[in-house]
Amino acid sequence: MHKSGMPAQDDKRKGMKFGEYECISIDLGNFYTDGGAMFGVVPKTLWKKKIPPDKMNRIPMRAVSLLIKGKRRNILVDTGYGSKLSEKLNKIYGITSCPDIDVSLSRHGLTINDVTDVFITHLHFDHIGGATHIKNNQPVPSFPNAVYYIQKKQWEAAIHPNIRDKSSYIDDNYLPLKKNGLLKLTDGPEKLFPGIETIVTQGHTPGQQHILIKGDPIKNEESLFFCADLIPTSAHIPIAWNMAYDLDPLTIMEEKAHFLKRAIKENWILFFEHDTYITAARITEKNKKITLSEKVTI
Numbered sequence: 649m650h651k652s653g654m655p656a657q658d659d660k661r662k663g664m665k666f667g668e669y670e671c672i673s674i675d676l677g678n679f680y681t682d683g684g685a686m687f688g689v690v691p692k693t694l695w696k697k698k699i700p701p702d703k704m705n706r707i708p709m710r711a712v713s714l715l716i717k718g719k720r721r722n723i724l725v726d727t728g729y730g731s732k733l734s735e736k737l738n739k740i741y742g743i744t745s746c747p748d749i750d751v752s753l754s755r756h757g758l759t760i761n762d763v764t765d766v767f768i769t770h771l772h773f774d775h776i777g778g779a780t781h782i783k784n785n786q787p788v789p790s791f792p793n794a795v796y797y798i799q800k801k802q803w804e805a806a807i808h809p810n811i812r813d814k815s816s817y818i819d820d821n822y823l824p825l826k827k828n829g830l831l832k833l834t835d836g837p838e839k840l841f842p843g844i845e846t847i848v849t850q851g852h853t854p855g856q857q858h859i860l861i862k863g864d865p866i867k868n869e870e871s872l873f874f875c876a877d878l879i880p881t882s883a884h885i886p887i888a889w890n891m892a893y894d895l896d897p898l899t900i901m902e903e904k905a906h907f908l909k910r911a912i913k914e915n916w917i918l919f920f921e922h923d924t925y926i927t928a929a930r931i932t933e934k935n936k937k938i939t940l941s942e943k944v945t946i
């Protein structure tokens with residue numbers, strides 16, 4: 649058995665400590681996506697047992713952000729789909745509302761002005777939409793005092809999109825960050841802050857970045873890994889269960905196998921950004937198969 653993180657002190661409802669940081673999930677809304685698109689070549693007879701689809705073959709999804717507080721920083725990981733989507737896209741994705749992030753932050757004693765860093769995994773609209781909002785008919789940064797971190801490769805992918813995922817990139821979500829001087833383009837994995845590292849993958853989209861909040865390995869503490877679209881829901885833990893959206897299926901399978909092995913070896917809890925039912929979980933390996941072993945509330 650490994651040692652669990654301690655429940656956060658000021659919020660008994662949820663939250664967990666990893667190293668010197670308190671980590672809390674922030675719910676940024678529900679949406680629906682075509683089940684076939686979410687599971688690629690996996691037969692519907694299999695995936696429908698994990699996440700049953702509605703009459704339109706859509707499965708329920710969530711946009712969940714992660715708030716990391718500690719060492720005088722308030723870091724937000726991804727910002728959900730936001731409030732700027734067109735009526736047409738809201739209808740396609742079954743979006744009826746966008747939770748107000750100010751309200752969520754206020755529960756933790758913060759305002760949008762207190763957010764110091766916004767870590768964007770990639771620029772698909774369901775991850776970065778909330779990074780900007782409309783004010784006086786103009787898109788402006790939602791967190792005016794924050795530095796926004798985006799991988800250079802992903803920025804290039806958005807600025808010069810390919811025909812395959814062009815529709816996932818919306819300029820108003822990220823160009824205002826550059827215009828207002830809040831953008832920091834990064835190049836490859838790095839130690840972002842003490843106890844927080846970034847990990848970069850390429851299979852879903854070039855330069856997708858993940859965040860790893862590390863527990864103390866000497867004390868055998870757990871770490872928290874933000875999976876983003878490498879493993880969007882807990883149903884995507886099996887190596888071959890991937891999305892039709894992934895640009896490079898073979899690469900994502902290799903990456904997933906690699907990071908799941910590391911997760912077992914280094915006591916990582918996995919954080920699922922799109923899972924309606926399970927925000928985070930511990931995993932285990934049995935007969936060479938990696939499966940979910942325990943849900944975790946964060």
Ligand SMILES: [Zn+2]
Nearest residue numbers: 770772852877
């Ligand atoms: Zn994506």
